[in-house]
Amino acid sequence: MRELSFHGVTVRFGAGRSALAAVDGVDLTVPAGSVVGLVGESGSGKSTLAKAAVGLVPTTDGEIRLDGAPLRARRDRRRLQMVFQDPYASLDPRMTIGASIAEAVPGRPGRTGRAAEVARLLELVDLDPSRAGSLPSGLSGGQRQRVALARALAAEPDVVLADEITSALDVSVQGSVLNLVRDLRRQLGLTMLFISHNLAVVRYVSDVIAVMYLGRIVEAGPAAEVLTSPRHPYTRTLLDAAPRFGVALDDPVPADSELLDDEPPSPHDPPPGCRFHRRCPIGPLTVPERTVCVEKDPQPAAADRPHRAACHFASDAAPASLEVPAR
Amino acid sequence: MGRAQWRAALRNPVGAVAAGLLVLLAILAIVAPILWGDAAEATDPAALSQGSTSDHPLGTDALGRDIMFRVLVATRYSLGLALLATAICVVAGVILGVLPAVLGRRSGRLVVAAVNLAVAFPALLLALFFAVIFGVGARGAVLAIGLAGAPSFARLVQTNVAAVSGRDFVAAARVAGVGRFRLIVRHLLPNVGEPLVVNATVLAGGALLAFAGLSFLGLGVQPPAYDWGRLLGEGLDRIYINPSAALAPGVAVVIAGLAFTLLGEAIAQVVGIRTTRRILPRRSATPPADPADGASTATAPAPTEPAPDAVLAVEGLRVGFPGAGPDGWTYPVDGVDLTVRRGETVGIVGESGSGKSLTALSLARLAPERAVVTADRLDVVGLSLAGGDGDALGDEPPRDDPAVRKHLGTRLAMVFQDPMTSFNPSMRVGWQLAEVARVHEGQGRRAALARAIDRLRTVRVPAPQRRAHQYPHEYSGGMRQRAMVAMGLMSEPELIIADEPTTALDVTVQRQVLRLLREVQRETGAAVVLISHDIAVVAQLCQRIVVMYAGRVVEELPADRLDRAAHPYTRALLGSVPDLTTDRELPLATVPGRPPDPASRPAGCAFAPRCSFADDVCRADPRLATVAPDQRAACWHPRLDDQKQHGQEPHGQEPHGRQPHEEGVSRA
Ligand SMILES: Nc1ncnc2c1ncn2[C@@H]1O[C@H](COP(=O)(O)OP(=O)(O)O)[C@@H](O)[C@H]1O
Ligand code: SF4
Ligand code: SF4
Ligand SMILES: [Mg+2]
Numbered sequence: 001m002r003e004l005s006f007h008g009v010t011v012r013f014g015a016g017r018s019a020l021a022a023v024d025g026v027d028l029t030v031p032a033g034s035v036v037g038l039v040g041e042s043g044s045g046k047s048t049l050a051k052a053a054v055g056l057v058p059t060t061d062g063e064i065r066l067d068g069a070p071l072r073a074r075r076d077r078r079r080l081q082m083v084f085q086d087p088y089a090s091l092d093p094r095m096t097i098g099a100s101i102a103e104a105v106p107g108r109p110g111r112t113g114r115a116a117e118v119a120r121l122l123e124l125v126d127l128d129p130s131r132a133g134s135l136p137s138g139l140s141g142g143q144r145q146r147v148a149l150a151r152a153l154a155a156e157p158d159v160v161l162a163d164e165i166t167s168a169l170d171v172s173v174q175g176s177v178l179n180l181v182r183d184l185r186r187q188l189g190l191t192m193l194f195i196s197h198n199l200a201v202v203r204y205v206s207d208v209i210a211v212m213y214l215g216r217i218v219e220a221g222p223a224a225e226v227l228t229s230p231r232h233p234y235t236r237t238l239l240d241a242a243p244r245f246g247v248a249l250d251d252p253v254p255a256d257s258e259l260l261d262d263e264p265p266s267p268h269d270p271p272p273g274c275r276f277h278r279r280c281p282i283g284p285l286t287v288p289e290r291t292v293c294v295e296k297d298p299q300p301a302a303a304d305r306p307h308r309a310a311c312h313f314a315s316d317a318a319p320a321s322l323e324v325p326a327r
Numbered sequence: 328m329g330r331a332q333w334r335a336a337l338r339n340p341v342g343a344v345a346a347g348l349l350v351l352l353a354i355l356a357i358v359a360p361i362l363w364g365d366a367a368e369a370t371d372p373a374a375l376s377q378g379s380t381s382d383h384p385l386g387t388d389a390l391g392r393d394i395m396f397r398v399l400v401a402t403r404y405s406l407g408l409a410l411l412a413t414a415i416c417v418v419a420g421v422i423l424g425v426l427p428a429v430l431g432r433r434s435g436r437l438v439v440a441a442v443n444l445a446v447a448f449p450a451l452l453l454a455l456f457f458a459v460i461f462g463v464g465a466r467g468a469v470l471a472i473g474l475a476g477a478p479s480f481a482r483l484v485q486t487n488v489a490a491v492s493g494r495d496f497v498a499a500a501r502v503a504g505v506g507r508f509r510l511i512v513r514h515l516l517p518n519v520g521e522p523l524v525v526n527a528t529v530l531a532g533g534a535l536l537a538f539a540g541l542s543f544l545g546l547g548v549q550p551p552a553y554d555w556g557r558l559l560g561e562g563l564d565r566i567y568i569n570p571s572a573a574l575a576p577g578v579a580v581v582i583a584g585l586a587f588t589l590l591g592e593a594i595a596q597v598v599g600i601r602t603t604r605r606i607l608p609r610r611s612a613t614p615p616a617d618p619a620d621g622a623s624t625a626t627a628p629a630p631t632e633p634a635p636d637a638v639l640a641v642e643g644l645r646v647g648f649p650g651a652g653p654d655g656w657t658y659p660v661d662g663v664d665l666t667v668r669r670g671e672t673v674g675i676v677g678e679s680g681s682g683k684s685l686t687a688l689s690l691a692r693l694a695p696e697r698a699v700v701t702a703d704r705l706d707v708v709g710l711s712l713a714g715g716d717g718d719a720l721g722d723e724p725p726r727d728d729p730a731v732r733k734h735l736g737t738r739l740a741m742v743f744q745d746p747m748t749s750f751n752p753s754m755r756v757g758w759q760l761a762e763v764a765r766v767h768e769g770q771g772r773r774a775a776l777a778r779a780i781d782r783l784r785t786v787r788v789p790a791p792q793r794r795a796h797q798y799p800h801e802y803s804g805g806m807r808q809r810a811m812v813a814m815g816l817m818s819e820p821e822l823i824i825a826d827e828p829t830t831a832l833d834v835t836v837q838r839q840v841l842r843l844l845r846e847v848q849r850e851t852g853a854a855v856v857l858i859s860h861d862i863a864v865v866a867q868l869c870q871r872i873v874v875m876y877a878g879r880v881v882e883e884l885p886a887d888r889l890d891r892a893a894h895p896y897t898r899a900l901l902g903s904v905p906d907l908t909t910d911r912e913l914p915l916a917t918v919p920g921r922p923p924d925p926a927s928r929p930a931g932c933a934f935a936p937r938c939s940f941a942d943d944v945c946r947a948d949p950r951l952a953t954v955a956p957d958q959r960a961a962c963w964h965p966r967l968d969d970q971k972q973h974g975q976e977p978h979g980q981e982p983h984g985r986q987p988h989e990e991g992v993s994r995a
Contacts, residue, residue, distance in 0.1 A: 041833035054502045078504040090495035094517045100496075103513070104503035140921045148499070155503055170678040170922070171860060175903035175915035182914070197833060204905040204915070227907070241838040243863040244906055245889065249845055255835060256842065261787045263803050264836075 002067040002158040004030040004053065004080070004191065009062035011045075011052050020267040022048040024215035025062070025299070027308075030159060030208075032067075035185060035192040037206030037223065039199050039238065043267065045215040046195045047085075050161040053193075054082045066158060078106070081152035085164040087144035091136040097122075097147045098132030104154040121150040124187075125180060142173030146180065153184070159191045166201060174201075181205050199242050203227060211235045214267060214275045216299060219314075221307035231309035233280050254281035274298050274311065282313065342593025348586035356403040367396035378569045386569040388561060397558060398575045405554040406583065408469055408547075409535040415473025416480055416534070417527050423477060424484020425511050428492055439485060445478035453478075454537060458546045468547040472537045476530055483526055487519035525595045532587030539580045555580045638822045638854045639667040639690065643703035646685045646694060651926040656699075659925040660685045661878035664951065667822065672848055672855045674865030674886070676900070677875035678922055683858045686875075687826045691741050692731070708738035708821045737767045740815025740853075742808070744827040749811055750799035756810050757783065757795025763817040782813040786843055805836035812843060819851060826858045841868050862889075862900050871957075874900070877923050877933035880951060884958040893954045893965035896934050932963070940964045 011023040023045045030036045038046050051057045053064050055077040064071045066079055081104075084090040091100055098118045105117050119129035125146040136144055145165055152160050162181070166174040182205055184190055196202045202209060203223060210220035211234060219232040230236045233254075240253035260279045265271050277283045277293040284290045290313070298310045305314040337346055371383075371391035378386045385395040423442055427435035445453070454475035461467030491497060492515065500514050541547035542556025543563075550557070555576040562573030634640070642664050650657035660682040667673050677683050689700045690707055705713040710731065743749050751759055760779035764770045770778070776795070783791035786809040799807060808828055815823055825844060829837035845868060848855045859865050865872055866886050874882040874897045882894040892898050902916030909915070920937040923929060929936060931946040938945070944963045951959045954967065 041835070051498075056498055056501065077502070080502075082499070082502045084495040084499060086495060090499045092496045092500070092514050092518070095513070103500065103505055103509075106504070142921070151499065151503060171862075172678060172899060172903050172918040173921070175905075176917040178905065179914045179917065199834070200905045200907050200909065203907060204909055204911055237835055239907070241834040242907055243834075243837075243861070243867045244908070245863060245866055247867075249838070249841055249867045256838070258787060261789055261839070263789070263806060 002079075002191065003032045004159040004193065005065045005068075006049070006053070007063045007065065009049065009052060009064060010060045011048050011057055012060040018268065021060075021215050022267065023052065024270075026212075026215075026217055027303075028210055028217055028220065030191055030193050032191050033189045034207040035181075035190070035194050035205055036208040036210060037202030038193060038195045038210050038212060039197060039202050040212030041264070042197055043264075044212045045267075046197075046212055047163050049212075050082055050163050050193060050195060053159075053161055054080050056082075078155055079158040080161060081155050081157035081159075082161040082163060083145075083148050083152050083165050086168045087141055087148055087165075088136075088168070090148050091144055093136055096133050096135055097139070100136075100147065101132075101151045101154050104151045106155060117154070121154050122147075124153065124184070125150045126176075140173065141169045142176055145169060145177050149177075149180065149184070153188075159193065161193045161195070163195045164197070167196065167198070178204055199227075199238055211238070214265060214270055216275065216310060217308070218276070218310040219307045226307060231305065231307040231314040232276075232311045233282050234276050237279075237281065254286075255279075257281060257286060259285045272297075276311075337593075339593045339596060341589050341596075345586050345589035345593055348582060349590060352402060352406060352583055352586065355399060356406050359399040360403050363396040363400055366393060367400040368392065376565060376568060379571060385571045385575050388572065389565075394558070394562070394569075394572050394575060397553065398555065398579055401554050401558055401576070402579070402583075404548070404552065405535065405538065405556070405580070408465060408554060409531055409538050409583075412469045412472040412476070412534040412538065413527060413531040415470065416476035416530060417523075419474060419477035420480025421484055421516070421523075423481035425488055425515065427485060428488050428511060428515060429507050442478050442481045442485065446482050448478075450475045450479070451537070451540075454541070455546070458541060463546050463549065465548045465552065468538060468541045472534050472541070475537075476534065480526065480530065484519065484523065487522055488515050491515055491518045521594075525591050528591035528594065529588050532584040532591070535580060535584045535587065539576075634666060634668055636669045637666050637706065638669055638708050639665065639856070640704055640706040641665040641690070641702060642705075643701075644686065644689060644705065645701050646682070646689055647699045647701070648695075648697055657926040659878050660689065661925075661928070663875070663878070663880055665873060665880065667854050667856060669821065670848065670852045670854055671871065672845075672857065672869040674869035674872045675856065675858045675875060676860065676862045676865050676872060678860055680922055680925075681875040682878040682925075683860075683875055684826050687741070687824050687856070687858055690824060691735060691739055693741070707735065710734050733767055736763070737818035738821045740812075740820040740823045742811050742815060742823065742825040742828045744830050750807065752799055754798070755796050756799055756802065759799075760795075760810070760814050760817055763814060767818055778817065779813070782816045783810065785816060786810070786813045786847075787839075788813070805832055805839060808832065808836075808840050809843060812840075812847065816847065816851070820853050822854045822856065823847070824856045824858070827860070828857070829864060830859070830861075837864070844868060861904070863904060863906060877928055878925060879933065879961065881934065881962070882958075882960040883951065884955075884960075888955070888958055891955070891958075891967075893958060893960040893967060894934075894962045895938050895940055895964075895966060897960075898966060899937075932961075940966075 006026050006028045009023055009026045010021055012019060012021050014020060026049060028036070038049070040046050048057060052059045066076065071077060071080075091097065101118050101121055102114045105114055109117060115132070118132050122129045122132060127143060127146050127150070136147070139147065148165075166177050169177060178201065181194070185192065185205075194202060194205055206223050208220065209223045209226040210217050211226070211232065212218070213234050219226060219230065219235050226235060227239065230239060237255040240255055260281060262278050265275065265278060271278055273292075273294040273296055274280070274283065278285065280293065284293045292312050296312070298312045302308045302310045305311070307314070337343055369392065371387060371393075373391070374380070374383060374387045375391045376387060376389050377383060380386070383393050383395065385398070387393055388397070423438065426438045430438065454471045457471030457474050458467050461470045497510065497514055500510055505513070538547055538554065539556035539559060542554050543560040545560065548554045548557050558576035559573060559580070562569070562576060566573045644660060644663040644665070645658050646660035647656040647658045649655060659680070663682070663686055665686070675683050675686070685694065685698070688694045689698075692712065694700050702713040705711070750756065757776055757779045760782060761772070761775035764775040764778050765772065780791045780795050783795055788794050788806055788809050794802070802810060823844070828844075829840050832840065841864070844855055844857065847853065855868070857865055857868055862872070866889055869886050872884055872886050872889065873880055874894065876896050882892060882897045884892060889901060892901060899916060899918045903918065905915060918937050923933055923936070932938070932941065932949050935941040935945045949961045949963050951961045954960050954965045
């Protein structure tokens with residue numbers, strides 16, 4: 001397992017008026033042997049970032065490195081494997097699951113070698129190896145997602161990118177897939193970028209949490225710290241809004257202010273200055289003297305702030321501790 | 328295309344006839360030249376250009392050769408040439424079709440453009456053009472017809488391949504390092520095979536006709552060889568002397584062409600490329616109200632009087648579809664009881680397929696056309712939509728009774744998961760809202776629009792004046808959801824049913840929509856039924872929670888008693904969803920197996936195969952029974968301890984061959 005890092009990665013789509021930067025100058029490191037959770041609302045660019053890493057979309061700018069060496073050739077890309085959101089779409093319906101997995105096994109092992117490898121991988125993801133001959137249609141969503149994981153692991157990747165791998169699953173099987181991710185990580189020391197819009201899911205599996213907003217990483221840091229003392233108001237908002245047992249909807253949180261009932265900004269036309277300023281509970285709409293938020297982009301100096309937060313006031317925002325009544 | 332599908336294609340009458348004809352033609356093509364090859368060449372100087380005689384039933388040609396034998400013998404050549412042309416067309420088409428997927432972006436686009444240009448050119452002209460290039464004769468004609476058909480086949484391949492290329496499994500194979508060639512052979516072509524087979528079959532019919540045409544014009548087969556086209560050409564010269572000389576080869580061409588085309592159609596029907604209207608059972612084909620085996624004993628035996636302030640009182644609601652169940656029907660909703668009082672907020676939770684949405688749709692009389700809805704009681708906002716012994720709602724009162732529509736339209740509001748599909752995309756949002764007031768309350772245009780703007784303001788859509796004049800697509804998901812709630816508020820609803828209203832939204836927006844529902848409920852006194860797969864979402868908003876599993880209510884409890892849930896399934900749901908306080912060191916609880924398919928729901932407790940407390944008793948149907956004040960559970964062994972003591976559950980996983988009882992949803 002090796003370290004994956006993004007350096008100023010930008011991905012643009014379209015041209016002219018419809019052009020947008022789905023990913024805009026992202027710096028992010030996934031240290032060897034750790035799981036980095038990437039959260040953010042849909043459309044913030046999480047999937048695009050992962051696809052750029054595995055070469056499914058071309059980057060416009062920046063560099064993606066594996067242990068410091070830029071990824072270039074196709075051969076390098078195989079070192080990264082991606083698991084997709086929808087296990088009903090990510091397996092070829094015409095191919096047995098054994099064949100799908102075998103396809104990703106590197107080199108040219110003989111027929112028996114390949115079968116043994118498939119059996120080992122199925123075992124690894126808690127599936128019965130005798131099911132290698134089944135078609136995906138005979139499997140439940142949770143089982144398919146296990147197959148997809150096995151296929152990713154078959155390539156002996158250095159890094160696994162998991163894009164919303166539990167979102168399409170029923171809640172009663174989501175837990176088993178998350179448990180599997182945790183177990184695999186322990187057994188194999190996986191390096192992983194784990195993408196989800198669900199903060200609770202990300203929290204459960206990640207060592208580091210990175211928060212994405214409108215194509216940018218606005219905060220990144222050790223999971224426990226980001227969750228207990230978020231430095232960016234957007235992270236705070238996400239934490240406040242996450243449904244929690246025993247916490248009533250009525251207790252207002254800063255982000256419930258009517259002032260902030262605005263449309264989420266469009267990636268085609270990001271707001272000037274801080275991209276979050278129109279929805280920020282401690283930004284210019286609620287604290288009028290904070291004009292700097294409209295005038296100056298907080299991104300460039302982010303590296304100097306705690307959690308690399310893209311907020312002018314990250315350092316002096318009182319670390320808002322997260323008080324959660326025990327369930 | 329699987330073996331079963333081929334068989335189905337043949338069982339289809341059109342397919343059977345077409346396949347029979349083709350088999351006949353194939354046999355003819357093989358044996359005719361052997362049996363009658365010489366007879367067809369034999370000249371009979373005594374019978375030149377004769378009409379029908381006993382020796383020559385279809386007459387003879389100018390050299391006295393027997394026309395019947397000649398038509399039969401020509402089968403081989405005609406079919407062979409047509410198939411050859413088809414093969415050329417398919418091979419060239421597939422190559423051109425997958426080329427864009429193999430080449431880089433730029434050269435790929437070039438190929439697509441070239442193919443599109445060629446498609447725009449009439450195929451017959453193209454064929455004539457090629458025929459001139461390749462020279463007159465059978466070889467030239469085969470090439471001409473094959474290549475002329477290639478562009479449109481290539482485009483078919485291109486569009487199909489492009490559609491499949493966009494799917495995740497192709498991306499996954501790319502990421503796994505599968506090479507381009509293998510990608511095409513293993514992933515792309517097999518998944519576009521069906522439409523290609525169908526079109527190739529139809530194409531063969533077309534090639535046959537085209538070939539006959541070229542030969543007829545003298546551009547195809549040259550003497551002394553002959554095919555049906557040439558025979559037709561010769562016969563036509565003497566049509567007044569011997570009509571059958573022209574008719575026989577003509578009929579042969581038509582029959583063979585038809586056989587190919589019909590077979591293609593039959594295959595297409597079976598693989599569902601061109602869906603034909605299926606015949607549905609008439610709505611009056613009501614399922615038995617109560618199956619003899621008492622499978623619906625979960626419902627109360629006799630309807631009891633509902634609470635006087637109930638805005639919704641449902642007993643024994645069943646929704647059936649014609650399907651694979653034991654009585655020819657499947658019941659995704661199978662005996663739901665539900666009462667909602669004025670001003671109450673009730674949450675319905677359950678996994679996908681548990682029947683939540685169908686229940687909601689049935690309440691609003693929006694169940695799909697094919698569904699048959701029955702209930703012992705179905706009182707919705709003061710209107711009795713069913714009663715007595717399981718009336719089918721399809722009969723009485725009629726589905727589109729305007730009085731019922733109006734009543735429901737003004738007192739019941741529905742909010743769906745995807746508000747985009749609930750709005751008319753071509754109509755401004757404000758006007759759509761206004762229309763509700765105009766239709767149901769007969770308000771004037773201006774007053775209705777003013778009310779619409781007022782409602783948009785109520786749901787905190789910013790700048791409602793301006794936004795009322797925008798189209799739905801100009802709204803973001805969260806704003807559309809607000810507008811949907813506003814639409815429900817155009818009249819004064821007593822009941823708002825929201826089906827997964829926040830599933831497509833982000834947590835921040837989700838919170839806003841939930842708070843909005845709460846506010847609306849407080850201000851208007853309307854009852855709210857919130858349906859969701861996420862028990863945490865439901866617990867936030869609702870006072871009472873109803874848990875559904877496999878088409879039934881398995882537990883009903885106050886939200887603040889969730890930690891004392893009695894049904895093992897409710898506990899499993901709670902334990903398997905991580906929240907921000909879940910212990911990261913412990914594995915999450917899991918439920919082995921998966922929810923049952925409505926067509927094969929196990930007898931007795933439907934949760935039994937996944938439940939670690941199941942025993943023999945559970946083979947009988949558990950009814951909803953009171954286990955604590957305000958709490959009812961349908962379980963023979965309700966859990967009555969405090970779930971907190973359990974913490975997280977032992978590690979389990981989906982079973983593979985293991986006994987389902989081996990690992991449980993809770994520590995026994
Ligand atoms: N192929 C594409 N062409 C144009 N826009 C795209 C394409 N793929 C993604 N986008 C846009 O890029 C932005 C980020 O999308 P995505 O990476 O899917 O976000 P996330 O995974 O965080 O939901 C969105 O605005 C989306 O509409
Ligand atoms: S820079 Fe200003 S607007 Fe942006 S997040 Fe910080 S306080 Fe809010
Ligand atoms: S204990 Fe029996 S009745 Fe209760 S849920 Fe389990 S199987 Fe069903
Ligand atoms: Mg995504």
